[in-house]
Amino acid sequence: MGAEECSQYKKVLWTEEEDRLLLDHIRVHGTGRWNRIPKLTGLPRHGKSCRLRWLNYLSPTVKRGEFSEEEDELIIRLHKLLGNRWSLIAGRVPGRTDNQVKNHWNTRLCKKLGTGSFKRPRKDPKPKCRAREEQETTNLPLPINDSSLNAGDCDRLPHHQSTISTTSASTADVGVEGEALTKEKLLTGSEGSDDGEEWMRDHCVGLGSPMLSSDRYFDPSNVGLEDLVVDSCSLDQIWQHFLSN
DNA sequence: AAGTGTGTCAACCGCATAAAG
DNA sequence: CCTTTATGCGGTTGACACACT
Known part of the structure; x- marks a missing residue:
């Protein structure tokens, strides 16, 4: 373009x-x-x-308004488990999008956890081009009939992500050898073979395969994964574990 | 009252990947 | 195979409202 x-x-x-x-x-x-x-x-x-x-x-599935305490708790837990995998986190928080979760984390939960608020350098203020009031009236979601969507559309909606994130398990990400291997060892007990990755794909539907992706999100020290038998359970089982705690 | 700083949310950007041609 | 197109993701920024001085 x-x-x-x-x-x-x-x-x-x-x-x-x-x-x-x-x-x-x-x-x-x-x-x-x-x-x-x-x-x-x-x-x-x-x-x-x-x-x-x-x-x-x-999208009619998008929930507006304040995050509840339950949602906060859920996001905090999920972030511990998944890191900044916002789409995966949002997939487990009904009605919330990855953008909402990301913003909420950066603006509220960071402070709540005492890890410092998300800050960025501010540039010179620019002239306001539109009143907030207009924005709010403009942005009112219009009702839409779900039945008008094509089959399969739900798979693309943020809160119905039922397919594994192939992006997350990209060869490029896994290609960060060593670190990625560490994760696979943690999760599969294997040395990061193709079989291990295949196993993850087969077993981690619904949560994706975050641990196979870029290691930058993985912090073994904060996850509590040590409490889990990660070499023999799927991430969905991990998910159930966190739900039950 | 006016100016400035901060918090928040919506939107955009750049990149990666898969699928299609 | 290679190129193009479509999609998805996380990070970043723009714009506004409001609190503070």
Whole structure:
């Protein structure tokens, strides 16, 4: 995509009209084929933005409002187990998206845990372009009939992720040898053979295979995995363990 | 009252991967 | 195989509201 084409896309909040166009499109065509949506609907947005808008806001499965104590507790536990695998965490927190969980963690839970709030350097303030009030009225999710979605759409929704994250188990990630091996040893008791990875794929449906992915999220010291018999149970069993604690 | 700093949330960016051609 | 396209993910940033001085 060239710079000229890029310039037609906005980087601002979605308007009510844009939401309506996107929802109308999804009602008719279902989700997927996101890159075609701008052309078909005339939306001045990237396909990726359309997908994000649907997943994070317009989808009827998205829960709005404050996080409950139970949700906080759940996220904290899951973060201990999974690290910054937000999509996996969100998949276990009904109604919450990875973006919501990530924001909530960075802005609230970090402080709650006393690990320091998420801070970033601030740039010079820029002129306000739209009132918050407008944003709120604009962003009101519109009702959508689930039956209008195509079969299989639920698989792509954030809270119905029933398939393993192949991205997480990428060869590139596992290719960080040594560290990744450590994880596989922890989880499978093996030396990280293909069989081990295959086993994980077969057994970890629903939770993905986070431990096979990049080691940057793995902190054996904070997980409590030592309490688990990790070489013979699936991650779903681990999940049940954490649920029961 | 006005200016500034901070918290929060929505959206975007860049990258990786799988699937399709 | 190689290239292109579609999708998904985590990190980062923009924009707004509100608290504080």
